[in-house]
Amino acid sequence: xxxxxxxxxxxxxxxxxxxxxxxxxxxxxxxxxxxxxxxxxxxxxxxxxxxxxxxxxxxxxxxxxxxxxxxxxxxxxxxxxxxxxxxxxxxxxxxxxxxxxxxxxxxxxxxxxxxxxxxxxxxxxxxxxxxxxxxxxxxxxxxxxxxxxxxxxxxxxxxxxxxxxxxxxxxxxxxxxxxxxxxxxxxxxxxxxxxxxxxxxxxxxxxxxxxxxxxxxxxxxxxxxxxxxxxxxxxxxxx
Numbered sequence: 001x002x003x004x005x006x007x008x009x010x011x012x013x014x015x016x017x018x019x020x021x022x023x024x025x026x027x028x029x030x031x032x033x034x035x036x037x038x039x040x041x042x043x044x045x046x047x048x049x050x051x052x053x054x055x056x057x058x059x060x061x062x063x064x065x066x067x068x069x070x071x072x073x074x075x076x077x078x079x080x081x082x083x084x085x086x087x088x089x090x091x092x093x094x095x096x097x098x099x100x101x102x103x104x105x106x107x108x109x110x111x112x113x114x115x116x117x118x119x120x121x122x123x124x125x126x127x128x129x130x131x132x133x134x135x136x137x138x139x140x141x142x143x144x145x146x147x148x149x150x151x152x153x154x155x156x157x158x159x160x161x162x163x164x165x166x167x168x169x170x171x172x173x174x175x176x177x178x179x180x181x182x183x184x185x186x187x188x189x190x191x192x193x194x195x196x197x198x199x200x201x202x203x204x205x206x207x208x209x210x211x212x213x214x215x216x217x218x219x220x221x222x223x224x225x226x227x228x229x230x231x232x233x234x235x236x237x238x239x
Contacts, residue, residue: 025096027129029080031122031136033088033110036170036197040088041112041141048080048094049107088138096126110141117141118195121175128178137181142172147195150202150225151233154190158211160238163218164188165206169227170197190236200227206236 029048033041080094094106106126111119120139128134154162166184172195173185184205187194196202202225210217225234 025132026093027096027106028133029092029094029108029124029136030134031084031090031092031108031110032138033084033090034138034140035117036140036142036146038138038140040084040086042084042086042088044084044088044090044110044112044141046082046084046090046092047078047109047111048092049109050077050079050094050105096132108136110139112141116144118144118147118172120173123175123177125178134178139176140170140172142170142195142197146198147172148198148227148229149193149231150196150227151193151231152187152190152204152206153233153235155235155237156208157238160208161211162188162190162236163207163209165204165236167194167196168203168205170200171202172196196227196232198227198229201225202227202232204234208236208239 031046033044035041080092082090082092084090106124108122108124109119110122111117118141120141122136122139124134150167152165156162164186165188166186168184171185173180174195176185204223204225205220207218207220210219219239221239223234225232
């Protein structure tokens with residue numbers, strides 16, 4: 001019985017790691033990369049990975065708070081790579097995942113290591129492609145030396161709870177999705193370190209929910225925070 005069980009597990013592992021590709025359907029990606037001054041960045045490395053998010057041994061709960069776009073901690077497939085041209089543009093082609101599932105995401109990593117810029121990960125779903133094509137608007141890569149950490153904390157009582165918050169300014173995100181190309185990234189967790197550019201005025205918008213019996217109003221606030229050279233923390237408190 002033990003020997004049979006081992007054989008079954010090995011087969012399951014192999015099948016969960018095998019990816020199929022539809023070589024008749026080619027996806028096309030256009031991307032542009034700029035620096036903090038909105039100047040085109042040439043020779044930026046671009047890697048495209050196909051990520052299997054539904055492995056038998058990695059259930060959703062392991063994939064973090066946002067399972068839909070959480071980077072996986074297991075092997076993925078490098079299916080395309082290239083560099084931006086002198087105008088900061090690049091076009092990449094790669095095969096579509098042939099497994100027939102929409103739960104396989106594509107991860108596009110932008111990096112320029114020789115200049116010490118923070119990489120940016122872009123997560124795409126197959127539904128983000130229209131007629132097998134997607135265009136990514138200009139994305140900024142920030143110099144690591146120009147970034148400093150920003151932290152949102154909370155001193156709220158039980159009468160209030162944080163719904164979400166967003167940052168308006170020069171923010172170096174770890175990853176973004178297509179929905180966040182045209183709208184600020186939403187955060188729901190406090191004590192999350194976010195890299196922002198030094199020496200700027202950062203706008204923080206946040207929404208609180210009143211947990212008072214008979215009253216469940218949402219209240220939105222807007223504050224402006226001066227960012228310096230070191231860690232900046234802002235504590236959200238009761239109104």
